[in-house]
Amino acid sequence: MTLLEVCDLTVTFGRHRRPALDGVCFSLDAGCRLGVIGESGSGKTVTALAVMGLLPEYARVSGTVELAGHQITQLSESGLARLRGDVVSMVFQEPMTALDPTMRVGRQVAEVLRLHAGAESGPARAAVVRMLAEVGLSDPDRVADAYPHQLSGGQRQRVILAMALINAPDLVICDEPTTALDVTVQATVLAKLDEVLEASGAACLFISHDLAVVSQVCDQVVVMLDGRIVETGSVADLFANPQHPYTKGLVAAAQLDAATPGQRLPVVEDFYQPDAGAKR
Amino acid sequence: MSADLFRTERLTRRYHNDGREVPALTDVDLRIAPGARLGIVGESGSGKSTLVRLLAGLDRPTSGRVWFEGTQITALPERRRGFLRASVQMVFQDPRSSLNPRMRVGDIITEPLRSRLLRPQLDGLDHRTRLAEVLAAVDLEPDAADRYPHEFSGGQRQRIAIARALAPKPEVLIADEPVSALDVSVRAQVLNLLTDLVAAEGLSLIVVSHDLLVVRHLCDELAVMRAGRIVESGPTEQVYTHPSTEYTAALLAAIPRIRTGPGEPGASR
Amino acid sequence: TDGGGATPAQAKTLVVGATLEPASMDAWHNPDASIPQVLLYNVYETLVKVDSDGALKPLLAQAWEISPDRLTYTFHLNPAAKFASGNPVNAAAVVANLDRMKADAKLTGTLQAQLAPIASYSALDEHQVQIKLTHPSLMWLYDLTTTVGMILDPAFSGDLNNATAGSGPYAFASHDKGQSVTLAANTAYWGTPARFDKVVFRYFLDPNAENAAMLSGDLDIISNLQAPDALAQFSDTSRFTVINGTTNGEVVLGLNHTTKALKDLKVRQALTMAIDRKALLDTAWNGQGTLIGSMSVPTDPWYEDLTATNAYNPQKAKQLLKEAGYANGLTLRLRVPVVPYAVKSAQFVASQLRDVGVTVKVDELEFARWIPEVFTKGDYDMTIVAHTEPRDFGKFANPKYYWHYDSKKFQQLYANADAASDEAQAVAGMKASLRYLADDAAAIWLFALPNLVITKNTITGLPANASSLSFDLTSIASR
Amino acid sequence: MKKAQLIAGLLLVGVVTLAAVVSLFWTPFDPIQVVPGQRLQPPGPVHWLGTDGFGIDIFSRMLVGARTTLLVGIISVGLAAVIGAPLGMLAGQAGGWIDDVVMRISDVVYALPALLLAMLLASVFGASTLTAMVSIGVASIPAFARVARAGTLQVMAADYVLAARASGTSRWGIAGRHVAPNIAPVLGVQSSVGFAMAILAEAALSYLGLATPRPNPTWGNMLRDAQDYIFVAPLQAVWPGLAIALAVLGFNLLGDGLRDYLDPRLREVA
Amino acid sequence: MQLAGRILKRLGVFVVSLVGASVLIFVITQALPGDVAQTLLGTQATPDEVAQLRAQLGLDRPLIVQYLDWFGHVLVGDFGVSHLSGDSVISLLLPRLAVTMWLVGLSMVGSLLLAVPAGMVAALKRRSWQGVLVSASAQAGMAIPVFWGGILAVMVFAVWLRWLPANGYVPLSENPASWARHLVMPVVTLSVVQAAVLIRYVRTALVEVLNEDYYRTARAIGWRPMGALLRHGLRNAAISLVTVLGLQVSSVLVGAIVVESVFNLPGLGSLLLTAVAQRDLLVVQGTVMFLVLAVLVISALVDFSYVLIDPRQRAVQEGR
């Protein structure tokens, strides 16, 4: 069953600028994990925001985004608000800034419940602590009473994950959720994400420019370049056997461990030359 | 003794945060030979940046000493650190925040040349020609000099930062997380550039990173830090293949690798 | 039962708007005119008072006699008069007051000067007091109508700053600092009873605030409208009555007679002729006030219209200046205190003197600075200030006074007039002195300040002129 | 949008400046000559904005007033900026006890009523536009010092300052090349706000006889004079009031517009 | 222990600031020409009499002695006696202080009540006409002199409609209803004028919040824009706003002096004006000391309030 269907999505910021997204089409089945890769500025975040309906109001959007039977681009702000956090949720890149620094994280997680389920604070608290434990926090009670600044990056990132999962959404969007973490923490967070996604059966749109990370989380991948999707395929196929020259370059450049130390690394430009002027 | 490029002795740096002490660096003894390519790795907050800032003379230690080419620099007043400033240059993690948004690229790159401290060392260096040289060295168009940092991509910005570091013809380049803010496609470019430059100019290189693969690619020696101390050091390949501490082993194990083979998805396996 | 429309006993309050707030209630040690404004005649009574037209009237003294040599005054006290405390106002009380003041070294300078002519005094009997002067003085009896004549209950021993003990129809009740002074009716008053249970003097720093309070019905009376241009606001005769009388305040363009150019009569005349004072009054003071030609106002017994002396004539002014050797111009400093009539007049004067080739540099000074610099040190060429004390032209006879007007002729004229042995002769002498001042252009008299009082239509009995420092409540009633 | 702000600001400030410049050479009537018979004329073909209580053409006075008003704003804000901004930068860059001392002094000055200073200056030098400008300027120093310090602290924390230090740039170099340009925009905004305050403060001071003496017109003292005629001729108050409002608005728009325009990062963003 | 140390240091700085302020105040007031002896004696007195009175009042002593005498007493809470009325400065100050505190305090609250909602609209709708309208009216409001607004309010509400008394003051303890009626207009006037300035800052602070990640997070979990801003924006914006508010207090105090004169309120402003005019220097010094003290206390409170608003300030920071 198709959960998310994005069709011919085009997004433009400002009158005289190149579209940030240019006719993007893809679809995602319930319970599936789709990775989105591409260099910085290729439109990954814009895609995610379009699905969330969180694009700034001055963005001009055409095309359709259909999520669980709702036309996102047609919905009112309150209609969107009902979906967000319930049907679709998002895990943001920066664990340092994505949480309100003035509110205890337990309350922030509970808010998600209260906004959608109308839960009382008593039972909500229990649910929050349970969820925090589920995302692998060993001391969920203490964490719930902590302010964001009292937690480490990895802990914060897991709190955000808990916020995204607590309402058992159909779709979780992760926008570069681990770039701010160091490797060891990243590994545990990714492992936990994999585990809870598995358990809840939620679908996932996973955005990253780190191919290795995507390859560990996802089964399908789309490759974006300058606001367009240039290649789609399963993780195994695409990384083993990239077709588009850009993808080839990306895969080659990403494999640091494959190169001999000190030797020249392959770069994208070795495989793919953008047409003059297209790239600034 | 004076054969060392850098030598530190019981180097300690504690920060005071509202009265509480944070031991960022504790009793670090380190020797770096001229021409070395040293990588410093470790988890976030382990004191890597603190260590290199002390080496570059941008901060003063709480206790302990630092020698650069046989001269003890810890006690030296700022105005007598010209030789250090001329010889040691730094590249920072975030190319966005390390470039002044209100200065033109040309001015940013030539700023070190205008320093009064460095002038004696850089006698007769013409700013315009040097600018053109370093821009060429980092593979940027000459007209880049007239533009502002925000007009460049992340990779280009990092190249501008490198060009600035190269301008005063340093002997040592210290790079604090030079590629962690860049995406993979750009990372390769910058790493290539650094490799080439180090080879071409005969630079000594000190690279800080939490990414072991980056360090392995650039450096022949490795120091692993944890909680303000160096817990392991040695030739890169040796540490990489035969880590002697559990911590290093964990760091190595956590490196994500592209999984191209068939099998169930999931990092846990 | 009570008659028809009589309202139940309701406290009747009169609210009067005023500008300067007294710092204390002690008029003997504080020269502030704001104190007698509240207390004189209302709380403290004098032997003799001056009425709206400037005439002397009996108050505590039913009658008085002056000896032919004008040196001995005998006052016959009203036997009914008593203090608020119930003690009688008798000859002993008057003598006690004189004793007290004579013995007081801290008494204000004005009072000490006014006591100076007294040679001796004594109680002839219970109700008769005799006072002897060192020399005849026309002014002295007038002085007795002011602060110096106020009779304090000799039994009083409290703090004069915050209490009163007089014989008037009202007594001090409270002082709400920064806001108001409240008087309460003296229920035991010996004369016509007070018509109000309470009189509140509310003080305003900002004239607009005072006008607004009047317009909104919060005030019954504005005791002296600060900006005559605001008069139009009160033109609704169904609500307000405007009383437009005179005051004792002569607005004087003072000339510093030590300034070289101003020593020259021709220059002084020229300056006088260069200023169209009628136009000045119309422009600066909305035409309110009286044009005067010398240091005297219409309520003075010796008043004469002298406005024709050195009348407006710019041609002649230029001519005179040329004759005096200032054909190529003359620069004078006009240093005025920051009070509305002065700054406005200054602007007008500067403009008109410019027309006859006199450059005027206007300098506005805070009053506290005007006193030491202009008044005390005499550091000025011209200044503008209103002289509000009644019958004060004798100041021109004092060469040390800030004008430094040192005319032997005038001093002679004035001394003779004040010491004249009969009243008619004295008045004639005063007229001559005033005429001399005008002819000599000793100063330039711009106009006399109007007494602009606004009342609600329901208020009656206000005196037309402010002939004394008192805001006299005794005749005011409300319908 | 951003451009529109800048242009509107430039336009308004331009009009004020033009009025000031024109008044140097020409006014329709003598701006200080009293005309007794002509007081309080309504606006008409001869006197475009009517005449004031002295029968002087208001339009002429407005033109000349623009000069003083502009001067008061520029000089007092300039004074405050020239002293306050470097002090704030010093405090922010030096830190430690220098920071403490500078900021505490600035606190104390900030707390002192400007009125006292104005009185002092007026009594020593005589009240004039200059003494008013100086006291308003001095009273505004702390605001500039604070804004400059806050901005400096932010800049000093940026990596590019560390980079500059690493390449041997002196304190002065950092102050001049990095701190100053980066705090200039906030100082610009502060200046436009300060300008507005200065115009109004001058009006209040001349009310107390502590600023521009008669007959020289400033919009502030015209507004103060107009209070007397608020019932008789309310328009008297409207002209200078409007002029002050527009000038203040103009400088605010200009300040905001310039900040956005001068920021290279924002220049082409819609 | 550490906290005690910090408080002690803060207190030390505070005291030093006060001493500095006292010197400054003393020097400035003493440098004013004219003196209270002259005011007391009026224009009749001879120079000798003035000199005599000066000696009596102790005004002829060396300045340093006068200063030490004055400040020594101030330290023990004795501000001296008004030469003019003989009242103690404190007894003159306290009732005035109450008036000004009500005026300033209520106006701060009022301006917040106006500026926060308006600032929210201006920030959220900054690209539509509502937001532009709010911003524009704030800009226009800033350009209106306080006294002008006050006079207008009096004309409308006291003179035409007669709903409220034109001016004056009644203490709260005397008659609460009347107290309120007298304060409504001055408070609203001052609030509106201050709000115009404040809106700008609120808007800026909120726009910053709109760009924060946590605001986006709040939207992503299902808050509508206004809800997210109320729940997560205000408190964070408050961190930068309290600084501005602290700064505003001083300008509100200045505005209060004007408003006090328009509405004839017996506050510190009118006390200061008359005392200066009469050169009643002890009253001037006392009043200004109080103003300085108020500003310093408020800036200390602002620092303290960070701790309340921002939990990061409560514990020790982790560093960069």
Ligand SMILES: Nc1ncnc2c1ncn2[C@@H]1O[C@H](COP(=O)(O)OP(=O)(O)OP(=O)(O)O)[C@@H](O)[C@H]1O
């Ligand atoms: N709010 C915005 N206003 C204007 N332009 C925007 C905005 N957001 C994104 N863009 C532009 O849209 C393009 C795509 O941006 P996007 O953030 O989707 O890139 P990304 O692939 O997520 O990159 P990164 O890996 O750096 O996060 C970029 O050119 C960017 O400048």
Ligand SMILES: Nc1ncnc2c1ncn2[C@@H]1O[C@H](COP(=O)(O)OP(=O)(O)OP(=O)(O)O)[C@@H](O)[C@H]1O
């Ligand atoms: N200026 C500072 N003031 C206070 N504490 C600091 C400061 N700089 C660093 N620290 C603290 O010192 C410790 C070491 O910091 P350092 O920046 O050297 O770590 P790092 O290894 O570079 O980490 P990262 O990988 O996150 O950059 C950390 O705990 C940090 O919080």
Ligand SMILES: [Mg+2]
């Ligand atoms: Mg992105």
Ligand SMILES: [Mg+2]
């Ligand atoms: Mg670091």
